[in-house]
Amino acid sequence: MxxxxxxxxxxxxxxxxxxxxxxxxxxxxxxxxxxxxxxxxxxxxxxxxxxxxxxxxxxxxxxxxxxxxxxxxxxxxxxxxxxxxxxxxxxxxxxxxxxxxxxxxxxxxxxxxxxxxxxxxxxxxxxxxxxxxxxxxxxxxxxxxxxxxxxxxxVNELTYYFLFMGFISIIFTFITIFFLSKFITAPLLEMKRATQELSKGDHQVQLYVNRDDELGELAKAIQLLADELKHLKQTRNEFLSSISHELRTPLTYIKGYADIVNKKSITNEQRYEYMKIIQEEASRVALLVKDLFELAKMDENEFKIQKEAVSLQSYLEQLVTKFRPAYESQAVQLILDFPKKDIEVSIDPTRFGQVIHNLLDNALKHSGTNTSVTLSVNYSDSQVSIIINDEGEGIPHDEVHHIWERLYRVEKSRSRATGGSGLGLAIVKKIIEKHDAIISVDSKLGEGTTFTIELKR
CATH class of the missing domain: 3.30.450.20 (PAS domain)
Structure with a gap:
């Protein structure tokens, strides 16, 4: 047996x-x-x-x-x-x-x-x-x-009574152990059934978890695993659906305009305009694939951070200088507010630059003309805070906690106008977590958005 x-x-x-x-x-x-x-x-x-x-x-x-x-x-x-x-x-x-x-x-x-x-x-x-x-x-x-x-x-009578009581106690012990073993193994068999269903892809598992013992803890762990797998499957399906949509839209543009370009009836000016659209959509697909590759490396823990001591003032000044022409072209003022004392931080310059680039790019996309974006720094003995504040359109309160999700956009209708892959903030959060830092967001609709990064000193 x-x-x-x-x-x-x-x-x-x-x-x-x-x-x-x-x-x-x-x-x-x-x-x-x-x-x-x-x-x-x-x-x-x-x-x-x-x-x-x-x-x-x-x-x-x-x-x-x-x-x-x-x-x-x-x-x-x-x-x-x-x-x-x-x-x-x-x-x-x-x-x-x-x-x-x-x-x-x-x-x-x-x-x-x-x-x-x-x-x-x-x-x-x-x-x-x-x-x-x-x-x-x-x-x-x-x-x-x-x-x-x-x-x-x-003595013979005593022996008889002892044998009789021994036999009764053995029967009683056997019955007790039978029900006790069933009581112990029944939850294990139920958990076995649940894990078999999980292995077949059925994540609709419900286990009895209201036990205050090791079996209850095991049931809770399996139930938690089932719930997480269910959520992961749902997230994966939504992610794949979003990816297919994100790829299908630019590819449809590329194919449609490529067919038009091959027609002899269009003028050179039209052909140039259509080729420009094809180039933009190809760049959009390339950006999406690049960001997906970045996230895949992060998920597989192949993403490494190489920290080094960096003078924060000169580092941010270089980044702001690169962005200022783009801001000026859209009549948006970019302000760097740095304390008089220079601060040294331990970061990966390339990866952290990716974070600041993404946040400044998002601020520019969602800011109107004649507004300003401020990049400021505060510090204490234990941490350094980098704050990016814009005067843009803001984010609805019920959507703020979704912005870190992959392929999430606050306004779906603006996705093509503002560009982006919808993966930027997901990458930002991963990089910040790799730095053992914290990023938070505060936004008011119609007033603007503030991102705050808190680095340990």
Whole structure:
């Protein structure tokens, strides 16, 4: 049998059976030993009691009285003189009893009495003897004989009861372990079924997770995995759908205008205009593929950051200088607000430049004429804040948290007018995270947007 429930049940069963067997063993022999000890001690005490009576008055009447006292009891009493000659007995004396008394002649007896025979398993009697001493003179003996058949019957009954109770306890243990193993393995089997469904691509898995034990923690982990796989599948499908749409649109333009360009009926000016559109759309596809490649490397952890100490003021001035002509061409003012003290930061100049380039490019695309974009720096002992603030159209409040998602655009109708792949901010967030930094956004519709990067010093 390879089932876990069977193996677990058998393991529990053998373990508990061993414990029960040991307990029954020690309990059984303890009770038997105690019972035999009680019978032997009781026999010796009764012999001492008879001896004490006879020491007070040793005559035929007293002897007969002692013999009659034991005549209806299980034990036999035999009273002898100092030479072991029988004076009286409670019952007829057997040859075995004579033999035992005869063999006791060579034994030194204490006044406290002596157990002559205690082997109840093999001998017919348990035997005790008590000497009768009057005025320090030995006058006789009191022999007590208890048939061992009575003890063996008692032990046999006790054995029967122990075997019966052992059998009942084994059955009860087996039933308990059966249900216990089912109770433990049932959730595991359910989790196995869930993982098999996950492996087949079915992520609609629901497990019982309201348990405060290790099985509950495992169920929660599998449920979390299922939910994450479901979300990942949904995200992947949405991503592929968006990618196909993003590629289909420019490719449709390229194919359509390429067909038109091949017509002989158009003028050179029209052909030039259409070729320019084809070039723009090809650049758009190239940008999309480039950004996708960047994200793929980030997802596969092939994306490395090479940090170095950089003077932040000169670094940002160079970036602003490159962007200023583009801003001036659209009548947007680009302002760099830097503190008097230069600051040194540890960044990857190329990758971090990609972040600033993307944010300034986005600010320019969404800013109107005669507005301004401010790149400012604040610092403290523990961090440096780089803030890019524009006076553009802003982002609706309910869409702010979506801007980091891949291929997400706030206004879908403006995607072609403003350009971009819709992957820029997703790349920005990845690069910032690689720098162990934080980027946040605050935006008000119609007033502008502020991006804040917080770098550790």
């Amino acid at each position: 390879k089932k876990l429930s069977f193996k677990l049940g058998m393991l529990f069963f053998i373990f508990i059976l061993l414990i029960e067997s040991m307990l029954f063993f020690f309990l059984y022999f303890g009770i038997v030993s105690e019972k035999v000890k009680d019978e032997t001690s009781g026999l010796l005490i009764r012999g001492i009691s008879h001896r004490d009576v006879l020491e007070k008055k040793l005559d035929s009447v007293t002897v007969r009285h002692v013999a009659l006292m034991e005549s209806e009891a299980e034990a036999d009493v035999i009273i002898t003189d100092e030479n072991l000659k029988v004076i009286d007995s409670s019952n007829e004396i057997s040859s075995k009893q004579y033999q035992i008394m005869k063999n006791s002649k060579a034994i030194e007896f204490s006044h406290h009495g002596l157990i002559l025979e205690a082997r109840w398993k093999t001998e017919p009697y348990i035997v005790t003897v008590n000497p009768i001493n009057i005025n320090n003179t030995l006058e006789g003996y009191v022999f007590m004989f208890l048939p061992t058949g009575t003890i063996r019957n008692m």
